[in-house]
Amino acid sequence: MGGDGPTLKKCFKDEKHALGVFEKELKQNLPELQKHGLFFTFTSDPMLPETIQLTFDAAGMAVHKYGVPVKILTKQADWVPGFIEFIDKSNSDNAAPEWRKMVAFGLTLTGHDEMEPGASTNSERIEAMKQLHEAGFRTFASIEPVIDFDSSLAMIMQTAGFCDHYKIGLLSGQKVDWTFTEELDSFIYDAEYIANENGSTIYWKDSITKHINCDGKVSVGRDFNIFSTC
Numbered sequence: 001m002g003g004d005g006p007t008l009k010k011c012f013k014d015e016k017h018a019l020g021v022f023e024k025e026l027k028q029n030l031p032e033l034q035k036h037g038l039f040f041t042f043t044s045d046p047m048l049p050e051t052i053q054l055t056f057d058a059a060g061m062a063v064h065k066y067g068v069p070v071k072i073l074t075k076q077a078d079w080v081p082g083f084i085e086f087i088d089k090s091n092s093d094n095a096a097p098e099w100r101k102m103v104a105f106g107l108t109l110t111g112h113d114e115m116e117p118g119a120s121t122n123s124e125r126i127e128a129m130k131q132l133h134e135a136g137f138r139t140f141a142s143i144e145p146v147i148d149f150d151s152s153l154a155m156i157m158q159t160a161g162f163c164d165h166y167k168i169g170l171l172s173g174q175k176v177d178w179t180f181t182e183e184l185d186s187f188i189y190d191a192e193y194i195a196n197e198n199g200s201t202i203y204w205k206d207s208i209t210k211h212i213n214c215d216g217k218v219s220v221g222r223d224f225n226i227f228s229t230c
Contacts, residue, residue, distance in 0.1 A: 006050045015054050022058050026066060037069040037227070038062050045119075047074035063102045064095070069227050073106040073142055075119035077128035084135045104138035104226050105129070106167075109159070111151030126158050133162035138226050140164060144205060145171035149187040156191050160198045165226050166191070169205030176211050184212055192216040 012018040026033065038059075040046040046055040055072065062068040090096045107125040110116065120128070133139045141163050146152045156166060168191065174180075188204070195202050195218040203224055204214040 006044050006048055015057075018054065019057055019061070023061060026062060026068065030066060030068070033062075033068045034066070036223070037071055037225070040070065040072045042073075045074050045076060046072055047076040047079055052079055059103060060095075063098055067102075069102040069104075071104045071106060071140070071226065073108060073140075075108050075116060075125065077107070077120035077124040080128040080131050084131060087135060100136040102227065104140060104164075105132050106140040106142055108142045108144070109152075109155040110143075110145070110147055111155050112147050115147065122155065126155070129159060130162045133164070138164050140167065140226060142167050144169035146187075147171060149183055153187060153190055156194050160194050160200075163198075164200055165220075165224070166195065166200060166202045167205065168202060168208065170207040172207070174207075181211060184208070188212065188214055188216075192218050 008015065008018055012021065026038075040055055040059065044051065046052070059070045059072065062070050087096045087099060107129050108119075109122055109125060111122055113119075113121045119125075129139050129141070139162060141155065141159055143152050143155055143166055146168065152168070156163075176184075188208070191202060192214075194200075196216070200218060201220045201224060202214075202216075202218050203220050203222065208214065
């Protein structure tokens with residue numbers, strides 16, 4: 001990232017060169033990536049207008065050429081209708097079934113639009129998730145950081161039925177007292193109840209599990225494979 005928008009790192013001549021380096025590193029770690037998948041990405045949003053084509057090129061290479069499943073996390077929603085239209089038109093090709101089988105899409109949901117300038121609203125992201133799920137894709141939500149329990153629980157309630165998996169973690173640096181722990185316990189109970197009722201799973205981040213045990217029926221570990229339930 002640099003300046004007012006995302007740019008390639010200086011070590012890359014252009015996008016073609018970047019894809020070449022990506023493929024080389026992909027092949028070097030192929031067995032591990034085929035087993036656990038490839039994640040796009042914590043360092044920038046892969047679905048910005050400036051990055052989306054490169055993301056799709058890289059994801060397509062991983063899926064079709066090397067059989068590597070891909071998870072894409074974003075705060076952007078405006079690309080979804082066009083993408084689904086393209087997938088529907090390509091449904092008779094090999095591309096569409098493979099994407100549905102091996103690509104999962106995640107949306108970051110905090111419930112606080114005012115804290116995320118330049119991103120799609122949380123309601124737009126929720127609608128995008130619903131559209132992707134209805135189009136046959138696995139979906140997940142990153143409920144991290146939890147700004148407040150009511151907002152985060154609202155995000156879970158509003159995505160119930162079309163979010164397959166939740167990743168939930170607290171805001172870094174939050175201090176815990178007895179009152180906070182009681183609130184956290186209630187939040188965990190409610191979230192797990194909603195997930196259980198709708199066939200979803202939850203991965204509780206270490207920022208939560210270091211304060212309280214999370215061992216409900218829907219709780220899964222760090223190595224959970226979202227594609228294993230397809």
